[in-house]
Amino acid sequence: MTADHAAHAPLLRLLPHVTRHRGTFWWTLLSGLFVQLGLLTLGLLGALTLSLAVRGERAAVVPLTAGLLLTAVLCALVTWRESYVAHDLAYRILADLRDRVFTASRRSLPARHRPRHSGDLGAVALSDVETLEWLYAHTAAQALVSTVLLTVTIWLSLLLSPWLLLAWGPALLVIAALPWLTGGAAARRGAELTAANAALQADIVETVAGMRELAGAGALDRRRTELAEGTRALTRAQRRIAAVNGAETAVADLAVAAAGAAALGMTAAGVAGSDPALAPVAFALATVALGPIAQISALLRNFGTLLAAARRIDAVLTMPPATAEPVAPLPPAPGPLVFDRVTFRYHPTGPLVLDEVSFTARPGEIVALVGPSGGGKSTCVSLALRMWDPDSGTITLGGVDLSRLADADLRAAVTAVPQRIDLLAGTVGDNVRLAVPDASPERVHAAASAAGLLAPASGLPLGLDTPVAERGTGLSGGQRARVALARALLVDAPVLILDEALAALDAHAEAALHAVLRERAADRITLVVTHRASTVRAADRVLELRSGRLRPIGPP
Numbered sequence: 001m002t003a004d005h006a007a008h009a010p011l012l013r014l015l016p017h018v019t020r021h022r023g024t025f026w027w028t029l030l031s032g033l034f035v036q037l038g039l040l041t042l043g044l045l046g047a048l049t050l051s052l053a054v055r056g057e058r059a060a061v062v063p064l065t066a067g068l069l070l071t072a073v074l075c076a077l078v079t080w081r082e083s084y085v086a087h088d089l090a091y092r093i094l095a096d097l098r099d100r101v102f103t104a105s106r107r108s109l110p111a112r113h114r115p116r117h118s119g120d121l122g123a124v125a126l127s128d129v130e131t132l133e134w135l136y137a138h139t140a141a142q143a144l145v146s147t148v149l150l151t152v153t154i155w156l157s158l159l160l161s162p163w164l165l166l167a168w169g170p171a172l173l174v175i176a177a178l179p180w181l182t183g184g185a186a187a188r189r190g191a192e193l194t195a196a197n198a199a200l201q202a203d204i205v206e207t208v209a210g211m212r213e214l215a216g217a218g219a220l221d222r223r224r225t226e227l228a229e230g231t232r233a234l235t236r237a238q239r240r241i242a243a244v245n246g247a248e249t250a251v252a253d254l255a256v257a258a259a260g261a262a263a264l265g266m267t268a269a270g271v272a273g274s275d276p277a278l279a280p281v282a283f284a285l286a287t288v289a290l291g292p293i294a295q296i297s298a299l300l301r302n303f304g305t306l307l308a309a310a311r312r313i314d315a316v317l318t319m320p321p322a323t324a325e326p327v328a329p330l331p332p333a334p335g336p337l338v339f340d341r342v343t344f345r346y347h348p349t350g351p352l353v354l355d356e357v358s359f360t361a362r363p364g365e366i367v368a369l370v371g372p373s374g375g376g377k378s379t380c381v382s383l384a385l386r387m388w389d390p391d392s393g394t395i396t397l398g399g400v401d402l403s404r405l406a407d408a409d410l411r412a413a414v415t416a417v418p419q420r421i422d423l424l425a426g427t428v429g430d431n432v433r434l435a436v437p438d439a440s441p442e443r444v445h446a447a448a449s450a451a452g453l454l455a456p457a458s459g460l461p462l463g464l465d466t467p468v469a470e471r472g473t474g475l476s477g478g479q480r481a482r483v484a485l486a487r488a489l490l491v492d493a494p495v496l497i498l499d500e501a502l503a504a505l506d507a508h509a510e511a512a513l514h515a516v517l518r519e520r521a522a523d524r525i526t527l528v529v530t531h532r533a534s535t536v537r538a539a540d541r542v543l544e545l546r547s548g549r550l551r552p553i554g555p556p
């Protein structure tokens with residue numbers, strides 16, 4: 001593969017998306033062809049009518065004028081249709097692409113050692129995918145149509161006078177050469193523009209998400225200045241692109257005008273060997289013939305931005321998944337959760353986070369995982385949820401390696417209440433039902449009640465109908481913990497993991513939840529990560545993780 005081919009590979013890889021919408025593509029192609037042929041006919045008919053009027057052949061002018069009007073109406077209709085199908089095609093493909101970007105990010109998130117900014121990912125799914133609208137709605141079909149039209153105009157020119165090619169040939173060369181002359185600069189400017197746009201979007205998303213923290217730290221003004229600088233960087237990049245594009249457009253327009261003038265002059269002076277009265281026809285032919293090439297040239301002008309967007313999309317689509325789905329999944333089996341000499345690092349050259357960690361948690365047991373901050377407790381939870389696979393060692397449930405369980409079976413078998421709870425906008429009920437949307441109202445009520453959500457002490461008089469703003473804003477830390485707990489209890493999985501889930505509750509609520517956990521622990525494995533002595537006392541067994549090494553410290 002040549003370096004050039006490799007550089008353009010992301011764009012080429014995105015082109016086959018058209019093939020899934022072959023029908024719409026052919027319609028786009030056909031209607032584009034009709035539009036261009038209609039415009040050519042319109043130009044030539046107009047010029048011919050003018051020539052005949054100059055000659056005084058009134059009898060032919062009337063039907064030609066009627067034909068001109070009819071062609072104009074048809075042209076308008078076909079142009080409307082072409083615009084509709086071209087955009088229909090483009091937006092269908094963009095919807096597919098967004099879906100693929102979402103699936104790819106879902107498979108590879110959470111990032112283990114290549115954290116990707118969520119705002120940046122948003123820019124890929126929104127702006128970069130949107131940029132490709134140009135590729136799909138205006139490039140592939142238009143390039144084919146332009147080639148057909150160029151052939152037709154060359155043939156017509158030859159019919160009129162072979163000398164005409166001399167009039168517009170040089171202009172054709174200039175317009176065709178423009179994208180190759182400015183291609184390198186356009187690619188650089190396009191990459192600059194895409195990067196500036198993505199950086200600004202990422203910063204805006206982070207600013208909105210961290211507004212409270214920024215305001216609390218008195219850093220809002222500084223942030224505003226940074227955002228203003230990001231906007232200026234984006235404007236600079238846009239200005240540079242506009243300068244290159246503007247210069248190219250001016251040169252292309254000049255070349256078209258020069259070709260038209262040359263054709264007009266040659267025919268009027270009789271140099272082209274044809275009737276001087278046909279000079280307007282020659283003019284129309286020369287300018288219309290260059291139209292398609294000018295369009296392709298304009299398309300190539302956007303090539304830099306297209307390529308930059310395609311590269312960013314390609315990078316997301318080709319991200320390796322964090323964990324691979326098993327080719328031949330095994331059925332889940334009841335039994336203990338076993339960590340066997342599990343070793344893990346977040347980065348291949350980073351510190352060892354888990355060092356040969358081995359333990360067994362049996363059904364019916366409540367096991368407390370304790371230890372100093374950064375000891376590796378949450379990492380154990382992530383591995384039990386199979387967000388990543390261990391570097392060495394195995395994790396099994398009921399004797400089946402977690403990597404052999406289908407994703408849906410694993411989600412049904414292991415559920416966790418995470419340390420950081422983000423709820424989705426909606427109601428408390430929507431959030432509780434998140435993992436089991438078709439759960440019966442009785443089950444939802446029972447889970448919510450067990451998590452203490454319906455008790456007056458929860459401070460939620462509207463219960464499950466309490467509105468929740470995005471990310472759980474509007475609920476206290478304790479209320480969010482109860483919602484997350486109710487959600488986990490509703491799943492009713494054989495393994496329930498609570499990662500500091502009770503830390504936000506008061507002592508009374510915590511004691512009530514210990515009773516619930518004990519009641520539900522009879523046939524399930526309950527693993528509680530905690531710093532609280534009261535939670536440790538409620539466990540059957542305590543394990544301590546310190547600097548990635550596990551030490552059983554027996555019953556509390």
Ligand SMILES: Nc1ncnc2c1ncn2[C@@H]1O[C@H](COP(=O)(O)OP(=O)(O)OP(=O)(O)O)[C@@H](O)[C@H]1O
Binds near residue numbers: 113371372378419
């Ligand atoms: N995504 C990540 N990328 C790189 N390092 C990470 C990542 N997540 C955690 N770590 C590191 O791994 C180590 C263990 O972190 P972990 O969150 O498992 O500790 P913990 O015992 O749960 O701590 P805490 O009690 O404070 O929650 C820490 O040194 C932490 O900085």
